Amino acid sequence: MDVMPKWAEVILVPLISLLLAALLSALVILAIGEDPIAAVTLMVKGALGSTYGWGYTLYYATNFIFTGLAVAVAFHARLFNIGGEGQAMLGGLGVAIAALYIPWPHWTLALIGCGVMAGLLGAIWAAIPGWLQAKRGSHVVITTIMFNFIAAALLNYVLVNVMRPPGSMDPASARFPEAVHLPTLHELLAPLGIAFSKSAPANISLLVAAAACIVVWLLIWRTRLGYEIRAYGHSQPAAKYAGISPVRITMVTMIISGALAGLMAINNVMGESERLVLNATEGAGFIGIAVALMGRSHPVGVFFAALLFGFLYQGGAELALWTSIPRELIVVIQALVILFTGALDNMVRMPLERLFLMFRRPAPPANSADSEPKPGPRSGQSEGAE
Amino acid sequence: MTDTAPAIELKGISKAFGPVQANKDISIRVMPGTIHGIIGENGAGKSTLMSILYGFYKADAGEIFISGKKTDIPDSQAAIAAGIGMVFQHFKLVENFTVLENIILGAEDGRLLKPSLSKARKSLISLAEDYGLNVDPDALIQDIGVGMQQRVEILKALYRQADILILDEPTGVLTPAEADQLFRILGRLRSEGKTIILITHKLREIMEITDTVSVMRRGKMTATVKTAETSPPELAELMVGRKVLLRVNKKPATPGDVILDVKGLRVVDGKGVERLRGIDLQVCAGEVLGLAGVAGNGQSELLEVLGGYADGTGNVTLNGTPLDLSGKKSDGQSRRARGVAHVPEDRQREGLIMDFQAWENNVFGYHHDDRFNSGLLMDHAAIRADAEDKMARFDVRPPDPTLAAKNFSGGNQQKIVLAREIERNPDLLLIGQPTRGVDIGAIEFIHEQIIALRDQGKAILLVSVELEEILALSDRIAVMFDGQIMGERAADQTDEKELGLLMAGITDTENEHSVAEVEANLARAGGDASKEV
Numbered sequence: 001m002d003v004m005p006k007w008a009e010v011i012l013v014p015l016i017s018l019l020l021a022a023l024l025s026a027l028v029i030l031a032i033g034e035d036p037i038a039a040v041t042l043m044v045k046g047a048l049g050s051t052y053g054w055g056y057t058l059y060y061a062t063n064f065i066f067t068g069l070a071v072a073v074a075f076h077a078r079l080f081n082i083g084g085e086g087q088a089m090l091g092g093l094g095v096a097i098a099a100l101y102i103p104w105p106h107w108t109l110a111l112i113g114c115g116v117m118a119g120l121l122g123a124i125w126a127a128i129p130g131w132l133q134a135k136r137g138s139h140v141v142i143t144t145i146m147f148n149f150i151a152a153a154l155l156n157y158v159l160v161n162v163m164r165p166p167g168s169m170d171p172a173s174a175r176f177p178e179a180v181h182l183p184t185l186h187e188l189l190a191p192l193g194i195a196f197s198k199s200a201p202a203n204i205s206l207l208v209a210a211a212a213c214i215v216v217w218l219l220i221w222r223t224r225l226g227y228e229i230r231a232y233g234h235s236q237p238a239a240k241y242a243g244i245s246p247v248r249i250t251m252v253t254m255i256i257s258g259a260l261a262g263l264m265a266i267n268n269v270m271g272e273s274e275r276l277v278l279n280a281t282e283g284a285g286f287i288g289i290a291v292a293l294m295g296r297s298h299p300v301g302v303f304f305a306a307l308l309f310g311f312l313y314q315g316g317a318e319l320a321l322w323t324s325i326p327r328e329l330i331v332v333i334q335a336l337v338i339l340f341t342g343a344l345d346n347m348v349r350m351p352l353e354r355l356f357l358m359f360r361r362p363a364p365p366a367n368s369a370d371s372e373p374k375p376g377p378r379s380g381q382s383e384g385a386e
Numbered sequence: 387m388t389d390t391a392p393a394i395e396l397k398g399i400s401k402a403f404g405p406v407q408a409n410k411d412i413s414i415r416v417m418p419g420t421i422h423g424i425i426g427e428n429g430a431g432k433s434t435l436m437s438i439l440y441g442f443y444k445a446d447a448g449e450i451f452i453s454g455k456k457t458d459i460p461d462s463q464a465a466i467a468a469g470i471g472m473v474f475q476h477f478k479l480v481e482n483f484t485v486l487e488n489i490i491l492g493a494e495d496g497r498l499l500k501p502s503l504s505k506a507r508k509s510l511i512s513l514a515e516d517y518g519l520n521v522d523p524d525a526l527i528q529d530i531g532v533g534m535q536q537r538v539e540i541l542k543a544l545y546r547q548a549d550i551l552i553l554d555e556p557t558g559v560l561t562p563a564e565a566d567q568l569f570r571i572l573g574r575l576r577s578e579g580k581t582i583i584l585i586t587h588k589l590r591e592i593m594e595i596t597d598t599v600s601v602m603r604r605g606k607m608t609a610t611v612k613t614a615e616t617s618p619p620e621l622a623e624l625m626v627g628r629k630v631l632l633r634v635n636k637k638p639a640t641p642g643d644v645i646l647d648v649k650g651l652r653v654v655d656g657k658g659v660e661r662l663r664g665i666d667l668q669v670c671a672g673e674v675l676g677l678a679g680v681a682g683n684g685q686s687e688l689l690e691v692l693g694g695y696a697d698g699t700g701n702v703t704l705n706g707t708p709l710d711l712s713g714k715k716s717d718g719q720s721r722r723a724r725g726v727a728h729v730p731e732d733r734q735r736e737g738l739i740m741d742f743q744a745w746e747n748n749v750f751g752y753h754h755d756d757r758f759n760s761g762l763l764m765d766h767a768a769i770r771a772d773a774e775d776k777m778a779r780f781d782v783r784p785p786d787p788t789l790a791a792k793n794f795s796g797g798n799q800q801k802i803v804l805a806r807e808i809e810r811n812p813d814l815l816l817i818g819q820p821t822r823g824v825d826i827g828a829i830e831f832i833h834e835q836i837i838a839l840r841d842q843g844k845a846i847l848l849v850s851v852e853l854e855e856i857l858a859l860s861d862r863i864a865v866m867f868d869g870q871i872m873g874e875r876a877a878d879q880t881d882e883k884e885l886g887l888l889m890a891g892i893t894d895t896e897n898e899h900s901v902a903e904v905e906a907n908l909a910r911a912g913g914d915a916s917k918e919v
Contacts, residue, residue: 218763222763222764222766223762223763223764224753224754224759224764227746227753227764228753230739230742231739231742231750234739234740234741234742235735235736235739235740237732237735237736238735238736238737238738238739238750240695240718240736241693241695241718241728241730241736241737241751242718242719242750242751242753243694243695243717243718243719243720243721243722243751244718245717
């Protein structure tokens, strides 16, 4: 039932959740004898106070947009893809293969080629659990988690035994050639006369991520495939009745989801480290779940949630660097945000709904056959509308 | 006026949900030891009124008197204390608890279960004797049929010493045989002095069992009459506010070519049970073939296999060309391409995506049609325009294509499905339970649409558990029992009695049969069936 207007649903609920998380974090900081206000100031300054901070915030956000979209797309088919981490690792492998073994004449072609390889390997890594779900009934939640471990082990093997340059002690690939270097925001903005920090890792992948948001929005709400994915997610018996193949939807959705997660590698592997290292994903695959939850599986929501988590990541790193607040506490703060915006969503939503019911247009009960169409002002359209 | 106080008296009850006045100044007196029916269309406010009586809602105005005493009912505990028991449309039982455990749930005395269980067992035995409510106290709820589960609900209320029983649409989930049994139990309860309020929208039930009946329309009580002094047409008019045709006006059919030809159709379900055991039937252009039968005798499987989403074996041709049954080239899409439209039995589970808006549901299954797409993207403007047009012609209320399907009443949901399937101009329409949970005004409209489609020369295969509906709409009637066709009759040369025997698997309808024989047969085939309703 649409009890709340859309603005409350989309903005108010996450905002209140966020404030609660911040409040609790402040109490925790207070409890260890630090000054929460100083901590917040430092976080904001560190993440948003300079183009250097922005560069890192946006770099992290780019990662989270890709993984968040991956989880969001799967959510629409009611598939819980927890394997973003592994799919992004495989994406990194794809980028490394394309960047190292193909001589690219220009970074634009390299971006396309490496992007395709990243998406392809990520898609394959998601397609296997997808196939197991569609054909064998093995739950994707279980199989995608397991595939994260397999991906980590595979990467380990490849980096140590195959890609490691001779003589190197470091389990990492060789440096990518100069031709595949992606323009950073510094290089992109300099011609426009905007001075952006030279050392920040944010790069053109941010624009790719933004484009991916638009493409996903079009896919989910404007194409037949998206319509079928949503229909399947809402009701499998109905999808069957309409002639929508469960096997096809499960496979296609997982492939798209995996490709998006894999695409993350153009940011962290190709754009930042410019070589493939162990643990390049840094948990971004898991943050994607929180981002998708907080963004309510909508590309616009995912975009802003990714920015928030980018801020938390960068601000948290600053906090650990400049104060005696231990690094672990940053994880606690991030966890609180995830807890409140994702898991405890209803804790905020239900009292808020009751509040709206009291002051606005209370709806008749929907508990029995006697529920009737609701007249009166309609409270915005459900997410499916646009 | 009698000298005894009414068991329940409501005076001037009003309840508003925002701008919606669900109950307006309702007064009602129910005498003890009677069955009082409350009838009205979906959304008339029946359930709201009963929820007030049971303490779920607080009335904005008005008073409640129980046995002459003014009583406040702030919550359901107070209602139980006042001797009111409620049997909900959707049972509130714990599936993996036994009957006994369900009965004491919420009424345990003390911390240990043992004493309350044995106390409940004793009182269960005496209740069973007093009212003929036999159940096995140690059976698990998930193992007993729907009719039995309903008895457990009634026993729960009686165990809590209810003198007043409210039943909300009790027959909605029951087979005809189970409904008859329920009515026998209600009659027994009445003769033992219990007061019963029966909420329903089925006229037949009101006429059959109640002593007095109150009619509600749009939140108001429009009339309270003695059942013996009224008639179905009068009640229908009071409910809807205008004259209603209870019988469809139709010309005799003029059947044309055979459209659907089914020979030796067999379906085996996932558990290896043969659900269809060699079905032969034909449907011609311009006729309605009604498929009667107790729910669960294979009708659903037949619709599913013809609709393309279950596999079977046998020979089925449509317009002379074979239909694939193997699941390889058969799915909902290819069936629709062949001109088969399907109004599924369960519109909320299959026919609609409840969270989708009406316009999105308007193309469900037909979303690949060229006219709803432009290039890669769906043409939302075209779909919305088409939805508005269909909603206007099928009188869907409110005519708002951006409302989610779940926010429409049952009748209007069904109209959305019907509009989508009929307007595609199919050669064959498969239609299951067209009016289940649909109010009277909408039933009339839906029946007219089905007959209109027939008169355009389309073939229609109708499945319904309502015999009345089968008789009203069909030109020919085939009766299914245990996965087979027991016989076929011309609709104007048969009656409910003959069809009822066929439904019970008795083919020699000429001879007299005892009720016991019929029931035994039904129990044999229906034991499994009743559970899946």
